[in-house]
Amino acid sequence: MTQQAEGFEELTLKNWSYREYKTNDWKLSRPGASTTEIHADLLHNKEIPDPFLDRNERDVQWVGEKDWEYKAIFSVSNSAKSKVNHELIFDGLDTFATVYLNDKEILRTDNMFRQYTVDVKSALKFDSDNELRIFFKSALFTARALEQEHGKFKCFNGETSRLQVRKAQYHFGWDWGPVLITCGPYKPVKLVSYEARIVDVYVQADVDLEKKAAIINSQVEIKLTNAEQLSLQVLSPSGELIKSFSSTVNATSFSNKFVIENPELWYPFTHGDQPLYEFKYTLNNQVIIKKVGLRKVELVQENFKEQEGSSFYFKVNSVPVYVAGSNWIPAHSLQTLLVDQDYKDLLQLAVDGHQNMIRIWGGGYYENDLFYDLCDEKGILIWHDFMFACGQYPAYPEFIDNVTEEINYQLKRLRNHCSIALYAGNNEDYQVAEEFNLEWNPEDTSGDYTATTFPARTLYETVFPRIVQKFSPEIPYHPGSPWGGKGTADPTIGDLHQWNVWHGNQEKYQDWYKLGGRFISEFGMEALPNRKTFEACITDPDELYPQSQTVDHHNKADGFERRLALYVIENIKVQGLDFDSWIYATQLMQSECLGYAYRCWRREWRGDGKRYTGGAIVWQINDCWPVTSWAIIDYYKRPKLAYYSVKRESRPISLGMYRNEVKHTPKAALPVGQSGQPHDYYPVDYSVDVWGSSSKIEDEYVTLVVDIYEVVSGKKVESFSKETVLKGNSSTEVVSKHxxxxxxxxxxxxxxxxxxDGSVIASAGDWPQPIKYLKFPDREVKFAVSNGYITLSANKPVKGVEIIVERDVFLDDNGFDLFPGQEIKVIAKDLTTDDKVSIRYYH
Structure with missing residues (x-):
């Protein structure tokens, strides 16, 4: 792309070539690509097998052990030759690069998360072609060399040397991702020629809710040779010009303050609209446009009167927001193979699933601009980790300086995005400190911990908060995730990663209500992806069975064979071990598990002063390759059944039920150290609680209708109703211990x-647990396919109805329960009566 203007021109380099270092065999990169990386190019030219297929990942490990070179040929246009300044801007080089322009070294890099700008006027050719050549040193071997120099530290996932390099940590392998240590110009390289140019724009907005005004401090960073005219136009969300300014500038920075009266405020989509104001800056005909949402975001941590500890929840424009969201990992192991539509599809799936927050996890990368633009437009809040994950990171002076430049750049890049609600220093690094008994005294507030065995604490508690305060003072900062209280497992203060289901103690998921906290920023359960996903990544049909070597290769979780089997066998009756049955069993189990969690924790959003749980963010929404993982949407964007259970529990109004169990077991009847099954034959009483959870601001007047059925016969044994008011933005207890x-x-x-209007706002079923003991004779589920929807009904209570469409068609619901007299209409916009549709359900 070339942007031409009076006094300013920009050229984005394309048509790269690459070669293995010290060979003469240059090959063309992917045609027309402005960003690329070595695995993508080798794959394009069929020099490596697809690492996502079969077990090919093992056969491409040599790529990360080699050094590689890229080059691009470009010329300076006639209009650019006369400009005073010429700079090459590298938005992202992965990772250890030496850059040559016309064989003259101009740059060395060691951080894929930084932007580098180089004055190249003296090295540039104006009358012939220029050659930009970039030498990429193996990040794997460089990391190991740095580890030899600075010492071996502790980590979860990947090899320990990854801690030494500022590179996406998941490239070294994770418990859901492959080892693909790639390199290349993964973000654009641009030549800018100019008399003057805008370097950075910051629209700092202070929303005064009482005065109904937004105080704007417009700040512009400029490079110029002579005085120039800078103009600003501000357009309302409807496109009306509401402010216009013009000034002569002769300095490197310029700011002006003004007020927008009665601003249209931005909210997450669950609580309001997403109006965006347009700020259009023009300098010498260079145009920079920022779409800005005006809002005030707060992290509320207030002490409770009736419980130990303090809250952890978000307010947007003084409105408390219960968070139902997901963790986001990179959507591809090779980022440059993602296209814009991938981001649009995945984030729309989040919105369709009623998920109002995405947590960008710290082991990936700072996302591209489109990701943040889409979150602004769609009303998705962002919890943003800095790129540190599961490790004991170093903090020697050069490392701190490098990271400081990284955070400076990224915060300046991101600070105009209204969707960002929190910055967190790292993912689980404090848990690493606990696990390996590193020196961590929470009462030590000196700020310099570089001489301890937990040196990166200096970054998380001193360097990062200072930078956030400087560049994004309106955004709350949190030192880590999880973090707070007496340790990372403290359920009363801060956020919590609750992995005692699956990991840890491997608790029963029916006990999620005992495992909650003030904000659960990670929890999850594995399940296999869609059969079509396996068929797309496994080429040998004989390997399509649950325990095959290739199916196991596409699961990176430690101990997954035992853990997945444990949770399935504890809860789901498995009839045979054919592939389809196993996929369904794991997905139904994951769906039940996550539904329980969202339901139980949302109940604790009990209103002002009693917001005991502020949100739940499941691990995870997406995958980076075809894999069995904790994702609720697989690599090919096919939702698992759990996506729908999360969606149902996160609706604007949801209905929650919980079955209480009281055992009448005399303590004296049990020997010391023994309790419960299998030798407790004393009576048990059951009762059911019913509540409603609402994210609406206003109260909702409803009638609760309850029907109770025998599971086996399907006979209705009891029915009652109750009129009630569901309190706005709160949970409401409706029935207690029925x-x-x-x-x-x-x-x-x-x-x-x-x-x-008599419509059904929400419904739910509560079944005896575990459901593997239940029998379902004589079930009949009828369904009819129409253009755009499917209708279903059943003669008796049915568990876990799954609609299967041969073609990929998005369904607005799936994996639900059906009850007599109920007709469910599932919307599928692209469905036609020609589509092949089938169903299956539990038993």
Missing amino acids: PISSKIPLVVHSKFVSKK
Whole structure:
């Protein structure tokens, strides 16, 4: 792309070539690509097998052990030759690069997260072609050499040398991703020729809710030779010109302050609209446009009166926001193979799933501009880790300086995005400190910990908060995730990663309510992806069975065979071990597990002064390759059943139920150290709680209708209703400890019916646990396919109805329960009566 203007011109380099270092065999990169990386190019030219297929990942490890070179040929246009200044801007080089322009060394880099700008006027040719050549040294061997120099530190996932390099940490392998240590010009390289140019723009907005005004401090960083005219136009979200300024500038910075009266405020999509103001800056006909949402975001940590500890929740424009969201990992192991539509599809799936926050996890990379633009437009809040994950990172002076430049650049790049609600210093590094008994005294507030065995604490608690305060003072900062209280597992203060289901103690997921905290920023459960996903990445049909070597290769989790089997066998009846049955069993189990978590924790959003849980962010929404993982949407963007259970529990109004169990076991009847099954034969009483959870601001008047059925016969044994008011932006207890029989298995089906129009606002079923003990004879599920939707009904209570469409068609619901007299209409916009549709359900 070339941008031409009076006094300013920009050329983005394309048509790269590459070669293995010290060979003469230059090959063309992917045609027309302005960004690329070595695995993508080798794959394009069929020099390596696809690492996502079969077990090919093992056969491409040599790529990360080699040094590589890239080059691009470009010329300076006639209009650019007369400009005074000529700079090459490198938005991202991965990672250890030496750059030559016409065989003259101009730059060395050691951080893929930084932008580098080089004055190249003296090395540039104006009357013939220029050659830009970039030598990329093996990041793997460089990391190991740095480890030899600075010492071997501790980490979870990947090899320990990764801690020494400022490179996406998941490239070294994770418990859901392959080892693909790539390199290349993965972000644009641009030649800018100019008399004057805008370097950076910051629209700092202080929203005064009481005065109904937004105080704007517009700050512009400029490079210029002579005095120039700078203009600013501000357009309202509807496109009306509301402010216009013009000034002569002769310095490297310029600012002006003004007020926007009665601003249209930006909210997450669950709580309001997403108006964006347009700030258009023009300097010498160089145009910079920023779309800015005006909002005030707060992290509220206030002490409770009735419980230990303090809250952890977000307010946007003084409105408390319960967070139902997901963790985001890089959506591809080779970032440059992602296209814009990938981001649009995945973030739209988040919105369709009622997820109002995405946490950008610290082991990947700072996302591209489109990601943040889309979150602004769609109303998705962002929790943003800095790129440190699961490690004991160094903090020697050169490392701190390097990281400081990284954070300076990234915060300046991101600070105009209204979607960003929190910056966190790292992912699980404090847990590493606990796990390996590193020196960490929370009472030590000296700020310099570089002489301890936890030196990076200096970054998280001293360097980073100072930079955030300087460049994004309106955004809350959190030293790590999890962090707070008496340690990373403290459920009363700060955020919590709750991995005692799956990892840790491998608790029963029915006990999520005991495992909550003030904000659960990670938790999850594995499940296999769609069969079509396996068929796309496994070429040998004989390997398409649950325990095959290739299926196992596409699961990187430690101990997954035992853990996945444990949770399935504890909860789901498996009839045979054919592939389809196993996929369904794992997905139904994951769906039940995550549904329990969202339901139980949202209940603790009990209103002002009692917001005991501020949100839940599942691990994870997406995958970076075809794999069995904790993702609720697989690599090919196919939702698992858990996506839909999370969606149902995160609706504007949801209905929650929980089955209480009281055992009448005399303590004296049990020997010391022994309790519960299998030798406890004393009576058990059951009762059911029913509550509603609302993210709406206003109260909702509803009628609760409850029907209770025998599971086996399908006979209705009890029915009652109750009028109630669901409090706005809160949970509301509706029924407490309603007794149900313990003699036979009973399922409780409840629904909220609107008092306004009689529509069903929310419904849910509560089944005896574990469901593997239940029998479902004589079930009949009817379904009819129409253009754009499917209707379903059942003669008796049915668990886990899955709709299977041969073609990839997005369904607005799936994996749900059906009850007698209920007709469910599932919307599928692209569905036609010609599509091949089938269903399956539990048993």
